[in-house]
């Protein structure tokens with residue numbers, strides 16, 4: 001294969017990265033979104049949404065592509081090798097249609113994880129074969145009676161001759177009505193405590209008649225095509241070999257493998273933000289007010305460039321989080337919660353601001369900008385799925401005091417043994433070791449080598465600023481964020497005993513939120529620092545400084561807008577990418593749009 005993949009600065013020979021080649025292939029398969037005759041184009045996607053169905057041509061195309069194999073580790077015959085590349089692949093699909101992204105499979109990815117982590121060789125083989133062959137396995141966790149309170153999940157799996165008897169139900173489970181298998185989170189012990197639940201891998205097609213029903217569909221406001229359904233069991237026998245992992249071990253497994261999904265999903269959802277920004281940018285260039293395009297109005301230009309900078313922040317944080325699953329898995333418990341909290345939040349804030357800019361067309365369900373309203377409806381649903389903002393922050397809160405003591409204070413004291421992330425964490429094209437599920441931990445035990453890079457980088461930048469005026473503001477911002485970290489460490493250390501638990505009060509949640517913002521600062525600085533010469537835009541302090549300014553605005557100490565020359569430079573980059581059909585993320589990858597296909601996809 002001699003195809004080349006266009007990125008902003010360089011043309012990467014795709015043989016060097018098979019995953020990038022597949023992303024390119026998927027993008028080509030999805031084709032031009034603006035072509036009304038494209039069966040996978042935006043028109044078809046919107047029509048399917050209006051009908052409340054998953055685009056049938058889309059499902060067929062993804063089956064031909066073999067999307068299911070992307071969810072299966074390479075060691076088991078699939079194509080999953082790197083969490084960061086997987087997020088980029090799914091991002092392509094989410095740029096086009098969230099419903100297809102969720103409906104055709106990302107929940108199969110979620111369901112596969114406990115199997116890869118805990119399953120027997122036979123269970124792994126079966127699920128790998130099922131997914132590689134185009135089948136589905138669903139993750140059945142939710143009970144509307146209990147929501148995120150997993151410890152109270154009540155669907156019972158009672159011991160019975162030859163296996164278990166299932167009693168109870170699950171709701172809001174994606175694809176439950178048409179999947180071949182399910183990973184079921186069930187109560188196997190009535191005693192209180194964390195060892196009351198087990199995972200069962202059940203064959204949905206082999207259930208005895210009359211003992212299980214799975215027909216109900218929940219209609220949703222966003223991702224309308226998705227088939228969220230329910231299942232109910234009544235004294236339903238399943239064999240003993242359905243048990244996945246150890247009896248009583250499901251809670252621990254869930255808390256570990258959800259770290260993987262929480263690191264990956266935000267990187268996927270960046271695609272929705274890209275589509276929204278692309279739509280509104282096109283509108284702002286075409287719509288004329290007061291004798292010029294809307295994009296010439298300074299306020300509009302700021303909204304557009306702020307959304308661009310926030311997308312870069314989201315990408316830096318989600319890529320670093322995904323890469324850290326491979327490089328620093330023992331630290332993932334807190335990082336995964338932070339990225340799953342912050343990225344959807346930034347995207348949703350921009351969805352609102354871009355919607356205001358788009359005006360009436362932000363809610364009109366037809367015409368050239370109708371993709372926006374669908375994305376704006378899909379985004380909050382997708383952001384809520386799996387773990388809400390509050391749930392993510394509540395996972396960070398109990399870990400704050402130990403992080404302050406063991407990671408932040410040594411880093412702030414410039415202690416020789418202070419943990420600092422390896423540079424490869426930030427080099428987005430560097431190879432990664434295999435993801436080792438056995439290295440995931442329930443807590444980080446106070447380790448946080450990502451935030452640890454902040455004081456060290458601030459020192460480096462301060463020295464550099466003396467002879468490089470273009471990094472002076474970045475250095476000043478890095479120093480201000482280092483002071484923020486010191487303040488956070490002080491406050492985290494003095495949290496009351498109640499504020500160190502899941503039922504903590506608002507002040508503790510605010511600290512967790514500030515921590516997530518500081519992680520984003522460290523990720524942006526790290527990615528900028530490690531960019532090298534491959535992509536001049538990424539190596540330019542322009543975007544990193546703009547990113548830190550945006551984050552400073554959120555943290556509170558500074559509320560300065562971006563200076564006008566910065567807005568102009570960012571707008572030029574943004575609009576250039578639109579014209580050249582390149583993504584708005586850190587990768588500047590070619591898109592298959594009609595406007596300039598030869599530039600976007602080089603053959």
Ligand SMILES: Cc1cc2nc3c(=O)[nH]c(=O)nc-3n(C[C@H](O)[C@H](O)[C@H](O)COP(=O)(O)OP(=O)(O)OC[C@H]3O[C@@H](n4cnc5c(N)ncnc54)[C@H](O)[C@@H]3O)c2cc1C
Nearest residue numbers: 107139140141142147148172173174381385386388390394
């Ligand atoms: C598109 C989509 C697909 C889905 N697919 C699946 C699937 O395939 N399988 C599946 O099992 N489920 C699935 N779900 C369900 C999803 O996982 C649930 O929406 C989720 O578990 C939240 O449950 P809940 O809304 O009942 O929230 P609840 O837990 O009832 O939360 C209520 C409120 O309390 C807040 N809250 C919760 N805990 C805390 C805390 N500790 N501190 C402070 N506030 C807190 C929440 O943020 C929320 O505001 C899907 C959902 C969606 C939207």
